[in-house]
Amino acid sequence: MTSTKKTHVLYVDHQGHPAPLTECFHATASRRLSSTLQRFPPSSVTSIDSAYCPNCLTSQDLVQYCNRCQRCSVCVHSMLQIMVRDNHCVYECATCQWRSAISVPVVENASKVEIARAAEDLCLQVKEARQVADHKDLFSERKIRRGIQSLRSFDRDKDWSLEILEATLETKRKEKSIRPEESKVESSLSIQRLNLEDDEDRTPTKFEGTIGAWQWQALVRGVHRNDLLPLPVPLRARRSRRCRAELASGRPGILVKPKVNPLEGDSSLRTGHGQWWRKDSSAIHVIPRVRVVKTVYQEASIHFLLQVTNPTLGLIRMRWGPSPYCGEEDWDGNVTLLLQHLLVDTITQEHWNVRLLEAEERQFETTKIIELASAEDTLLELNHNSGNQVPEAISRWSGTSEQTQWIGQQQQDAWLEVVVEIKSTIKNNEHLAIPLRMQVELGNGSWESSLIEQDTSKETDWVDIDVVLTWES
Ligand SMILES: [Zn+2]
Ligand SMILES: [Zn+2]
Structure with a gap:
């Protein structure tokens, strides 16, 4: 039975807070994600660079x-x-x-x-x-x-x-x-x-x-x-954001930095339309995007069809496996499977109480490796042949797999079926979630735009990105 219940995909930042991808940043060459979430401890910090008047648009310093x-x-x-x-x-x-x-x-x-x-x-x-x-x-x-x-x-x-x-x-x-x-x-x-x-x-x-x-x-x-x-x-402040982990390890870790002229990027100027930032390391430009296309409820299990998209101009090889992520750490260093008042949607500002499944409930075999073509290729393809059709296996998908596995792949997209067997009882005002680990390969042409240095001592160098899939329960 296909369901219209809400589902959300969140990305776990380096402090263990899951956040929507639009709230995440990827510092250049870093293996970690940061987010803008105001949860303790935050994964990024902001600082005021300078200030300008919203009326006359002049930069002014040392005054309020x-x-x-x-x-x-x-x-x-x-x-x-x-x-x-x-x-x-x-x-x-x-x-x-x-x-x-x-x-x-x-x-x-x-x-x-x-x-x-x-x-x-x-x-x-x-x-x-x-x-x-x-x-x-x-x-x-x-x-x-x-x-x-x-x-x-x-x-x-x-x-x-x-x-x-x-x-x-x-x-x-x-x-x-x-x-x-x-x-x-x-x-x-x-x-x-x-x-x-x-x-x-x-x-x-x-x-x-x-x-x-x-x-x-x-x-x-x-x-x-x-x-x-x-x-x-x-005056209005011009702020830049930095990754705390990168700062701690002595790197600048700049995630987003605005331009000096507040009008730069505006269409009222002759050049540089839309170029508002001196640096913008938003995760949407680098990290593969994951969204839930369809959900099917079987008797004892829920089947999710995930679409994974490569946003970069280079190819990406990846596989998915179970994640060891088990929640945020509290003040005493204890981790809890219940994440309270978590932002799940940036646009609607919806917050959920999310409960992660127990470790034994989320085991599955790591998927085989799949290669996603660059986003650029698809644009060219679109020009030549306007009918960019979804593979038949996807359009006919009805959620009958025994376990989590790839269902199909086309250009920069791939479709993953995630099978979750439900044993936990659901409490009021809580929504269940399963953590998954997306592993992206470095080297041999894969994910070069991330600029992460490859660890050549390993046979295959994987970058681990934890993703939390949560659904309305
Ligand atoms: Zn007046
Ligand atoms: Zn003014």
Whole structure:
């Protein structure tokens, strides 16, 4: 019976964490895989190379905010422009028309040079005003958070709450005609409440939280919107990732490193479209890709049809066998067959609790060696003959093999049938998995693009890659 249950193939990194192939990296000439997974201990580390402004795209170092750009303090995400209004240089928002109170006078019909000079002056004045505000602790985020928290704890007491206060105000209002001061209090209170609810409904990002606090603070202190200061634009970091094992053995182990110019690779430039990285060692370019094509449930066993694809421009010889992998190590060095909250799909961000089969349940004979042609050859083939058909043995496959073995092979693809006999009982919220070992041969033309040095002392030099096949149970 063919099943539509979900299956995933994960690759085990050098710290024993299984990860989707798209999360994996292969450091040049290394026999290990690294991943981006945030599990302990991580297999790779990131470091900040430099920073750039997301608005003006200039690289800036040793600062947190852009030296030139300012954001609107009312609508927050819009950038401010420097405009000349009534013979004054001001910051103006094109979205909400907010204008900065800080301005620099310019003469009538000022030349471009004069305006540029005034703009520089304006930028400096805003920076100074912000420093003064920070110094006075006017807009300190910590202080505002404390204010919000104390309000909330009041709320929890139920003796005092904004609702009760508002209700009292409401009755008072009905009792007598409204005096102007009272209506002001009420409106500012309802705005406060709105902000608080906003804060509680969703966990705001740090950025949004800060902004909410700024506006809230301004309201509480009665700061008029015209007195608000333009907001600074935080710089964005350019990060590179390195393999921890390679670093420990004294090699650079760079996995991914961005280009210096943040626009490089963009189609707005004339050349180098798509070349975003100075170095990109994503595993998808080197490691054979494995996916489950079909699953068939027999009475006492499950049969998986795996398609193995060579992504490189050279040939690859490989075989599959049982894997000794038995899970992640915990703090005390104990390994556990249960891997909790494991990322199984990068796109949907689905996480599973995965239980590996016991060692005796996953034994099978190592398969024979198969040779996968280069990916380049297939592209040529596609041009000549558009009907790239799957072998008949694959299209007719129904999962009747006695044990794990190759079913067919064509160009850069090969199909492997994996037979799993189920003896384990399945617990709630757990999905079963079988570790498999993919062995890729080095030398004699096989897997040259990996740049791994061949160990000539061995008759055949195999590189072991552990793969975890997990299915919805
Ligand atoms: Zn900028
Ligand atoms: Zn605005």
